[in-house]
Amino acid sequence: MTDQPQRALRVLVTGSAGFIGHHLCARLLEAGAEVTGIDALTDYYDPALKRARNARLAGLRFEAVEGRIETPGLLDDLVERVRPEIVVHLAGQAGVRHSIEAPESYVEANLIGSFRLIEALRRHPCRHLMMASTSSAYGAENEMPYRETMAANLPMSFYAATKKANEAMAHSYAHLYGLPTTMFRFFTVYGPWGRPDMALFKFTRAILAGEAIDVYNHGEMRRDFTYVDDLVEGLVRLAERPPEAPDARGPAIAGDSLSPVAPWRVVNLGHGAPQKLEDFIAAIEAATGREAPRNLMPMQPGDVPATWADTTLQEALIGPLPKTPLAEGVARFVEWYRAYHGA
Incomplete structure (x- = not known):
């Protein structure tokens, strides 16, 4: 008997033209x-x-669909037609600072849009829903590294508040309807094809133009910089580890955030080692071959001085991820930036 060809995995990615969404789609298609x-x-x-x-x-x-996820009926029709096995929800309004200036856009995209998605999946369930959260969800927690089991109930920005609300909404649907859901918290993702509002893009543009860069908290910042390819590898591996229902679980994992009443967990996806903002800037200077004059600024509202992911649970679930060195990742971005902009 001739072996039948294996059917391709069907995946729906919201926010597919975004920075992380684009890299994830490319990786999934390659697979x-x-x-x-x-x-x-x-x-x-x-x-x-x-x-x-x-x-x-x-x-x-790859099928590209253009539309706002908060539009009534749009996601319901799309999910019914595609019948995805894996759904990766990356769409939403990003940016801590912009959430102070335009909070209503975060309500529409992050809250209403996410609600439209989980409602569509209630009607047409998938095997695994993966939803983007953020390291900003840890808010005022001052103990580091950040662990998934921390309460994280004191968001410092409206952006973070909407992401925490997404986590809570998804948990309720996981409990009520048995929808296996993983919330993943990103930590300062960077790399080629990045967003123009992110520090790496802004710093590179300014340095190549011979302009000064704005450095907040007078440079006393640390971030768990995570190269985008390393993050995407984590997402692909995590897709194969949907949380189990309470009555179908194997041995417990130490430090697991798995809900006691639902197939739902939250997982950090980060490098696991905070690095100084000055080291980040130095890597850009080395990649561009130019020094950057600095405008030293106070901390901005809603921001935090440091982030640091505890990756114990991440590694227990999917093993150690690649850890691209900061200098190498930044150099790849600068190379892409110069090619894309002809700089």
Whole structure:
């Protein structure tokens, strides 16, 4: 009897034209999956960059859908048609500082949009829902490294508050309807095709233009910088580890955030080692071959001086992830930036 060819995994990615979404789609397609991506191509930053990301996937097993996830009925119709086995929810309004200036956009995209998705999946369940949260969810927690079992009930920005609300909403649906859900908290992701509002993009642009860079908290900042390819590897591995229902669980994992009443957990995805902002800037200077004059500024509202992921649970679930050195990752970004902008 002739072996039948293995059917391709069906994956739905929201926010597929975003920085992380684009890299994830490319990785899934490389692995043989059929990927449907939805993105609103909003003007929060240059839509041309988002269209350029989509163009890199054209001709592959990729369907690009344009639309706002908060639109009534849109996700319900899409999920019913595609019937994805894995859903990775990356769409939403990003940015800590912008959430102070335009909080309503976070309600629409992050709260209403996420609600539309989990409602669609209530009607048409998938094997595993993976939803983006953020390290900002740890808020006023001052003990580091950040562990998934911390209460994290004191958000410092409205952006973080909407992500914590997403976690709570998803938990309720996991409990009520048995929807296996993993919330993943990102830690300062960087790399090629990054967002123009992120520090690496802004610093590189300013340095190549011979301009000073704004350095907040007078440079006394530490971040758990995570290269985008390392993060995507974690997402791909995590997709194969949906949380189990309470009555179907094996041996407990020490430090697990798995809910006692639902197939739901939260997982840090980070490098696991905070690095100084000055080291980050030095890596950009080395990659560009230029020194950066600095405007030393106070801490901005809603920001925190340091982030640091405890990766114990991450490694227990999916093993150690690649850890691209900061200098190497930054150099790859600068190379991409120069090619993309002709700088």
